[in-house]
Amino acid sequence: MTDFFLKIYDFLSGRKWLAALLSVLLAAVCLFLASRLHYEEDISRFLPGDEESSKYSEAYNALGKKNNIILLFSTKDGSEAGEDEISEAIHDFEDLFDAVDSTGMVPQRQITVDSGMAFEVMEDVTSDYPLYMTEADYQRIDSLLNIQGYVSAQLAADRQSLLFPAGDAMVANVRTDPLHLFTSVLQRLRASAANSNYDIADDCIFTKDGHGLAFLTSPYGTSESGMNSKVADLVDDAIQRLETEHPEVSVSAVGAPLIAVTNATQIKKDSILAISLALLLIGLLLVFTYKRFSDILWIVLSITFGWLFAVGGIALIRDSMSIIVIGVASVIIGIAVNYPLHFMDGLKSGVSPRQNLKEMVEPLLIGNITTIAAFLCLVWLDAVAMQDLGLFGSLMLAGTIIFVLVFLPVFTKARKNVGGTLELGRILPDKAPSNGWLLAAVMAVTVVMYFLSGRTEFDSDMRNINYMTHSQKRDLEMLQSGLEQSGYNQIYAIAEGRDQETALELNDKLLARLDSLKGSVAFVKGAGNFAPSKKTQTERIERWNAFWGGGRAEILLKELADESRRQGFSESAFSPFTEILTNEYSVSSTSEDSPLKESFDGTYILNDDGKCLVVNQVYFKDASSGSAIKDALRMDGTLVFDTGDISNRLVTVLSGSFDYIGAICSLVVFIFLCLSFRRLELGLLSFFPLAVSWFWILGLMGLLDIRFNIVNIILATFIFGQGDDYTIFITEGLVYEYAYGKKRLATYKNSVFHSAVIMFIGIGALVLAKHPAMRSLGEVTVIGMFIVVVMAYYLPPVIFRWLTEKDGVKRDIPLTLKRLAYSIYALVGYVLLMFLFAYPYTFLHFLLKGDSEDSKLKYHQFIQRMSRFLLRRVPGVRFTQAGECDFGKPSVIIANHQSHLDLICLMALNPKLIFFTNEWVWKNPIYGYVIRKADYIPVNDGVEAHLDKIRALVAQGYSLVIFPEGTRTVDGKVGRFHKGAFYVAAELGLDVTPVFIHGAYDVLPKTDFMLREGSVHVEVGTRIPCPQDYRAMTKECHRLFVSHYSVLRRTLETPEYLSVYVRYKYLYKGADVESRSRKALAGAADVAFLWEAPQGDRFEIHDCGQGEHALIFALMHPEIQVDAYDRDEDNIMLASNCSCLPDNIHFHLEL
Secondary structure (H helix, E strand, O other): OHHHHHHHHHHHHOOHHHHHHHHHHHHHHHHHHHOOOEEEOOHHHHOOOOHHHHHHHHHHHHHOOOOEEEEEEEEOOOOOOOHHHHHHHHHHHHHHHHHHOOOOOOOEEEOOOOHHHHHHHHHHHHOOHHHHOOHHHHHHHHHHHOOOOHHHHHHHHHHHHHOOOOOHHHHHHHHHOOOOOOHHHHHHHHHHOOOOOOEEEOOEEEOOOOOEEEEEEOOOOOOOHHHHHHHHHHHHHHHHHHHHHOOOEEEEEEOHHHHHHHHHHHHHHHHHHHHHHHHHHHHHHHHHHHOOHHHHHHHHHHHHHHHHHHHHHHHHHOOEEEHHHHHHHHHHHHHHOHHHHHHHHHHOEOOOHHHHHHHHHHHHHHHHHHHHHHHHHHHHOOOHHHHHHHHHHHHHHHHHHHHHHHHHHHHOOOOEOOOOOOOHHHHOOOOOOOOHHHHHHHHHHHHHHHHHHHHOOEOOOHHHOOOOOHHHHHHHHHHHHOOOOOOOEEEEEEEEEOOHHHHHHHHHHHHHHHHOOOOOOOEEEEOHHHOOOHHHHHHHHHHHHHHHOOOHHHHHHHHHHHHHHHOOOOOOOOHHHHHHHHOOOOHHHOOOOOHHHHHHEOOOEEEEOOEEEEEEEEEEOOHHHHHHHHHHHOOOOEEEEOHHHHHHHHHHHHHHHHHHHHHHHHHHHHHHHHHHHOOHHHHHHHHHHHHHHHHHHHHHHHHHOOOEOOOHHHHHHHHHHHHHHHHHHHHHHHHHHHHHOOOOHHHHHHHHHHHHHHHHHHHHHHHOOOOHHHHHHHHHHHHHHHHHHHHHHHHHHHHHHHHHEEOOEEOOOOOOHHHHHHHHHHHHHHHHHHHHHHHHHHHHHHHHHOOOHHHHHHHHHHHHHHHHHHHHOOOOEEEEEEOOOOOOOOEEEEEOOOOOHHHHHHHOOOOOEEEEEOHHHHOOOOOHHHHHHOOOEEOOOOOHHHHHHHHHHHHOOOEEEEOOOOOOOOOOOOOOOOOHHHHHHHHHOOEEEEEEEEOHHHHOOOOOOOOOOEEEEEEEOOOEOOOOOHHHHHHHHHHHHHHHHHHHHHHHOOHHHHHHHHHHOOOOOOHHHHHHHHHHHHOHHHOHHHHOOOOOOEEEEOOOOOOHHHHHHHHHOOOOEEEEEEOOHHHHHHHHOOOOOOOOEEEEEOO
């Protein structure tokens, strides 16, 4: 990708007019598209939109008429006004609202009660009593009529009540039901009314505590805050006029549409505040940091271009986006500003724009891609606003990086740092503390935070993220406390059908189940028995006919007529009652548009989108019985839930979304990091601080009881999306310094610190927001990003230096995951083999076969087979053997000692070998038991102490294995020989058998604890007769080993062999460096000069590139001084900075 952007630069740098034209045209197109975008202001767009959550949400919102605006009329403190004054004010408000709403924007109103409507509903019920009767009603009628003299007594009571002034309703009720047979039906009707919680006086609605109420219904629901804002203005205008006319009355308005308007207004204010404050503070910081107006201008233009690119891009995909996304934009600005900031910081060092672009493309692009990927993870969430945020964030970052990599290099110039600029990075120390105890403490705290992270909770209460004024909160609490159901637990039991009849049939079944729960249920609000299905209507008519059939109705009517005449009532006084008992009823007598059905529509019967919902509000006292009641009511086609289920569902979805965001963001970022660095270790190095930070953040939130909500769950996007930018730049700085030896990390750290400060400014602006959702996002992100910055500054340098250095000095070969895996595999395999197989075998072998010579020999044969098994399974290492293995006659076997592998190599040669060991090996907890059972000789107390045992073993045909160097060499060369081995040979009259080991040092040297890839060669030399003078033999054998080992090196250390070692020298120096190194080393065998026999004591290599072949040549010919030349200064710096270069190689810049 670097070459791609360099080609664009080369093309545009000579055509600046074209670059300017392209950038302006692209920005203009985006601006035009952005002008067509509509902004949504509903906080609920952050709610999940999955099917189950939507069903709960739709039902719940429809139940309480969430689009209602409630007007609350109260007397002012100190006023002597009462209900009469409030009633007058309510009636006047009706006229005032008609005046202000001249266009009929709010057609649905219930400011006063329509008494006529109440009469119509009652007439509807009385005309069809049979349809609403229950079995309990029939039992009650039966018991009343069986009372002796009931008709006479009840008519006398009716007569007495009519002697007093009575309203039309009273008279109508007496005429319709003189015997009070159907009173229970009317009582149920009144209880089912939605306004049964309130009192009616002078056609006005009052709460139990004397506040007047009026209701307006917004035709725009709760999401259209723009139109609701106009409704709110009408309401405010009418309230102001009313309070002017009635100064003793105060009026307040509350309701979901107004709360939505309040939210939208506050979001706009907070957005303007956050963005303005962020831009102001960032601008001031840039002024102090850069001084040059042009630098600041280019940074601002980069961000502006990215913003336009984002909004224009969204306009191509969608018609609208959430305005909260704009509010969060201050945080995204803090992320996007990193890109021009890093580029401008690079120019301070005096490099050309092209060179700066070359160095910056990789880290900028890696950071940008990973951050965009993190934001794109939000696009797959169910919440629409989250999708908007994902699109906006990713497109803004994409637009900014396009401007920075394509246009910015064309218009900027190289220069040295301007004096007096603010270098914030200098506040921090140049080198992160590498104290091992500090790292251990950080890891210990991380483990603690990991366990504490399980305490993190999710806040599903939407009230905590909705902004409401103090008066709105007060009014809602007052309205809630005045309800009849206050103090009861509530369940919604909803019957759902594709049409009204299907829903009513299912509701009938639901009511039957509710009837069986009378012991647990206090009362039910809903359409109840007053919305029976046609099937139930038929059954009830049959029950009516059966009850009044057989002449029972005629007998009652005759008794009523006789008694009414006796008491002075007119003959037609109770004709409506007579009609009720004599009518022929049918299902068709109930019309679909009856006043009764209309009273339930929109409250308890909801028809929408091709389906019908019939609602029952179930109230009960014992909270512990809630689950049992819900289980009893649930069946196919019903939706049974309470507000706790909505919250639990929201928590479940939030938790799932949170896990999704965290998992996907981290996975995507990690994969991109590994792909970008093309080395797993560097990917992990950049990702590890983010993972540690994540556990710290979750742990602290659990500890401080900070909860996630529907907005701030996107924290993972910022942590993994933005945090990786910091770790990438720190890692790139470490890699650059390790590769070239030039100081670059301090510059990168300064740039990262500037970026972090700007990020905190963008986030900090949200902390000042009054809207809870925006403020909560700011709070958790401030905590999170602070931890990320600290970890990004501390962990990568500490870990990288552990990989590449030891005690402050570069390692000969850096540590790698592959080496670690090989080493762990080999060690664990060896330990398991010893404890699970060798130890049990050894114990059983000697238990069953004893300590005889034959038993010992078979045990040594077992050791030889096990050693050969181990050698074949050392990962990444190939073992070869040469020479005649003639061990039929005992001898003293001597070998050069390079590695722990030497012992296993020699054990594999022959079973009849006895090793001289030191005390550490003899007492080793892993293989000491096997060593002791094999009769190996500990010589810490001298050979003389064991001569008798040694003679006995030699007599049995065993050869003795001794390392004359005494210990492993630190440089792989043949060390000084001790006389002990040769003294034993002379003392026992044994020949000396030399064994030459090559390559073990290169695979596992004394100074390293991890395996390296390579090959080990073991060569058995010719026997040397028993020495007469063991001192002379010591020197002679040492010369032999030095000489022959030199021959082995010249023979075995070919370009292919050395390529394995040289390849390690170019690890962790950048993906391109490693790629070129692999290509160069893959063809090393075909490089002609590597096979040349050099003449003289110096050798020149031109066009050496990164120096791989030159280094191989120097290693193959340590006696020759090698001068390597190249025209590329970077190549010379790279080659010269390789660790542990031999003294005979010198790299020069070719002029």
